[in-house]
Amino acid sequence: MTNATISASPTREDYKKMAKVKKNRSAGDWVAIVILILGGLLMLFPFVVILLNAFKTSADYNGAGPLSWPKEFTLSGIMKFWTASNFPEKVWNSVWTSGLVAIFAVLLSILNSFALGIGRVKGRRWIILLIMLANMMPQEALLYPLYIMFKAIGLYNSQWAIVIIFTVIQSAFGTYLLSSVYGTFPKAILEAAALDGASRWKILKDVVFPISRPTLSVMLVFFFIWTWNEYMIPMAFLVDNSTQTVPIAVSALSGDKLMDVTTTAGASLISIIPTLIFYLIFQRTLSRGITAGAVK
Amino acid sequence: MLAWIIIVPTVWNIYLSFTRYRGIRPPQWIGGYNWNKLIHDATFWVSFRNSIWMIIAMVVVPIVLGLFISSLLFDVIQKKFGSKTASTLRAVYYIPQLLPIAVAALAMGWILRPTDGALNALLKSIGLGNLSHNWLGSPDTALIMLMIIMIWIQLGYPVVIFMSGLQRVDPELYEAANLDGANWFQRFRAITLPSIKPEIFVVALTCTIAALKVFGPVYMLTRGGPGTSTIVPSYYSYSQFFQTQQVGYGAAISTALTIVIVIVSIIFTNVQQRAEREDEE
Numbered sequence: 001m002t003n004a005t006i007s008a009s010p011t012r013e014d015y016k017k018m019a020k021v022k023k024n025r026s027a028g029d030w031v032a033i034v035i036l037i038l039g040g041l042l043m044l045f046p047f048v049v050i051l052l053n054a055f056k057t058s059a060d061y062n063g064a065g066p067l068s069w070p071k072e073f074t075l076s077g078i079m080k081f082w083t084a085s086n087f088p089e090k091v092w093n094s095v096w097t098s099g100l101v102a103i104f105a106v107l108l109s110i111l112n113s114f115a116l117g118i119g120r121v122k123g124r125r126w127i128i129l130l131i132m133l134a135n136m137m138p139q140e141a142l143l144y145p146l147y148i149m150f151k152a153i154g155l156y157n158s159q160w161a162i163v164i165i166f167t168v169i170q171s172a173f174g175t176y177l178l179s180s181v182y183g184t185f186p187k188a189i190l191e192a193a194a195l196d197g198a199s200r201w202k203i204l205k206d207v208v209f210p211i212s213r214p215t216l217s218v219m220l221v222f223f224f225i226w227t228w229n230e231y232m233i234p235m236a237f238l239v240d241n242s243t244q245t246v247p248i249a250v251s252a253l254s255g256d257k258l259m260d261v262t263t264t265a266g267a268s269l270i271s272i273i274p275t276l277i278f279y280l281i282f283q284r285t286l287s288r289g290i291t292a293g294a295v296k
Numbered sequence: 297m298l299a300w301i302i303i304v305p306t307v308w309n310i311y312l313s314f315t316r317y318r319g320i321r322p323p324q325w326i327g328g329y330n331w332n333k334l335i336h337d338a339t340f341w342v343s344f345r346n347s348i349w350m351i352i353a354m355v356v357v358p359i360v361l362g363l364f365i366s367s368l369l370f371d372v373i374q375k376k377f378g379s380k381t382a383s384t385l386r387a388v389y390y391i392p393q394l395l396p397i398a399v400a401a402l403a404m405g406w407i408l409r410p411t412d413g414a415l416n417a418l419l420k421s422i423g424l425g426n427l428s429h430n431w432l433g434s435p436d437t438a439l440i441m442l443m444i445i446m447i448w449i450q451l452g453y454p455v456v457i458f459m460s461g462l463q464r465v466d467p468e469l470y471e472a473a474n475l476d477g478a479n480w481f482q483r484f485r486a487i488t489l490p491s492i493k494p495e496i497f498v499v500a501l502t503c504t505i506a507a508l509k510v511f512g513p514v515y516m517l518t519r520g521g522p523g524t525s526t527i528v529p530s531y532y533s534y535s536q537f538f539q540t541q542q543v544g545y546g547a548a549i550s551t552a553l554t555i556v557i558v559i560v561s562i563i564f565t566n567v568q569q570r571a572e573r574e575d576e577e
Contacts, residue, residue: 025376025377028372028480029372029376029377032368032372032373032480033372033373033377033381035368036365036368036369036373036385037385039365039389040385040388040389043388043389043391043392043448043451044388044391046392046403046404046407046448047391049403049407049414050403125565125569129558129561129562129565132561133302133303133306133554133558134302135502135505136505136509136554136557136558136561137302137305137306137554138508138509138511138529138530138533138550138553138554138557139509139511139530140511140530140533140534140537140546140550141305141306141309141533141547141550141551141553141554142302142305143537144305144308144309144312144537144543144547145304145305145308145309146305149304149305168302172302173502177498218460225393225394228396229395229396229397229398231396231397231398231512232511232512232515246396247396247397247398247399248398250396250398250399250402251398251399251401251402251516253402261406264402264403264406265403265406267399268395268399268402268403271396271399272394272395272399275394275395275396276391276394279387279390279394280387
């Protein structure tokens with residue numbers, strides 16, 4: 001575990017020190033921050049509009065339009081979506097499919113790229129390109145064959161189908177990223193470990209894994225969020241209301257004429273919350289080492 | 297497992313692209329008919345022209361903006377205003393990435409709605425009511441609006457990745473450049489750009505693949521319309537697969553798309569390898 005520090009970046013304290021050392025802000029610095037804040041506000045504009053309308057009554061919205069401050073705060077829009085979609089069930093579906101995919105895909109990526117990168121297999125680049133095919137194939141091209149295949153083995157309309165499919169797709173990206181890291185891995189360390197009589201498994205577990213941990217945790221976060229946000233394949237495979245994920249539940253609203261704008265805004269709002277919480281928890285991981293990996 | 301999920305469908309698709317198949321009776325071999333039709337299909341070429349616009353919106357603009365934003369955040373904001381400010385701003389730029397595409401599309405579709413959308417209401421309230429428009433419903437603005445939405449969604453990805461790449465850079469490099477009197481732009485060119493070259497490659501390749509495959513936002517916002525003004529290859533093949541049940545033709549479109557993506561990826565990894573070799577010399 002001691003090796004983990006090799007790839008660690010400067011700590012927060014370092015930056016704090018640096019930040020304190022020079023606070024001689026020039027005019028240019030102020031221009032920079034004003035530009036960035038304005039840009040940020042532009043990025044947030046849609047969220048502000050969502051937020052404003054999520055707590056309005058529909059009468060209020062119809063009367064005063066989308067930009068006014070709510071006359072009274074109401075949770076009716078949110079509650080309507082919550083009960084109509086059985087929201088907790090959708091969140092749970094999303095959490096466990098995305099969670100399983102994230103874990104399985106990271107494991108699969110480690111094994112693939114350990115074999116490819118450390119073993120330095122010949123024609124590595126072509127194998128990786130072949131694996132990346134999973135990432136390159138347009139999903140609608142996969143849809144038909146997968147539909148027929150999963151129907152044949154009785155996994156159609158099952159969340160396991162989603163877990164299996166996305167584990168493969170995400171691990172393709174993971175293999176590409178990780179095998180680049182492992183390819184640049186200092187050979188001397190591995191040889192030393194092998195001389196000490198460590199088995200391949202032990203090398204993976206005690207040497208390779210700890211060093212690439214920052215990259216692995218970023219992959220875990222990305223895979224979770226990406227799978228959470230997937231739309232087309234889950235929509236096609238999960239026909240039963242009780243198996244559907246959050247994005248599908250929200251998008252179902254747009255076809256539903258009974259749903260009004262405030263419900264849509266409320267639905268959008270609460271559907272962001274789980275991933276937002278997830279992001280905030282892992283915010284610090286994200287800033288480290290995504291590309292400890294992308295070096296090759 | 298890889299073979300099962302990826303190779304089988306790929307081969308299957310290539311096979312289907314040479315058949316007439318409507319999903320009910322078994323596929324019927326018709327040779328190159330679909331491919332011949334494809335070459336003469338104006339809609340198909342329009343869809344690829346739109347792909348180029350999507351690449352501009354999802355690759356070129358986000359990378360250029362992302363480079364500026366991340367280097368300003370890293371090189372100026374973090375040092376002069378503290379790392380809290382920098383990471384808060386980074387989170388702001390990343391938020392649209394957290395939004396499921398379906399939700400983002402729904403919200404933007406509603407903001408751009410012609411009658412009671414927020415954008416038109418905003419224009420009205422600042423006295424520019426005559427600029428209000430059916431943003432996604434008219435052929436002249438639908439594509440540009442779609443592009444703006446894609447920029448909005450994509451921007452956070454390069455910002456986060458570039459910033460993490462910059463943390464590898466030795467702070468002393470910047471300090472030294474500072475002492476030599478280099479301004480921000482000179483530091484950007486001499487230090488920032490070369491240090492995160494690998495990240496730029498990874499982002500460019502993954503985003504280009506995503507841009508060529510883009511489907512969700514088009515499906516949710518415009519369905520390729522009005523007319524064919526926002527049609528993209530993915531959506532075109534989807535509509536052939538599932539709406540008109542021309543499975544064979546849909547397979548031909550998606551096979552063509554896959555071929556383009558594979559070629560682009562091979563070129564990319566080649567250029568990347570060459571760039572790495574140059575760096576080593």
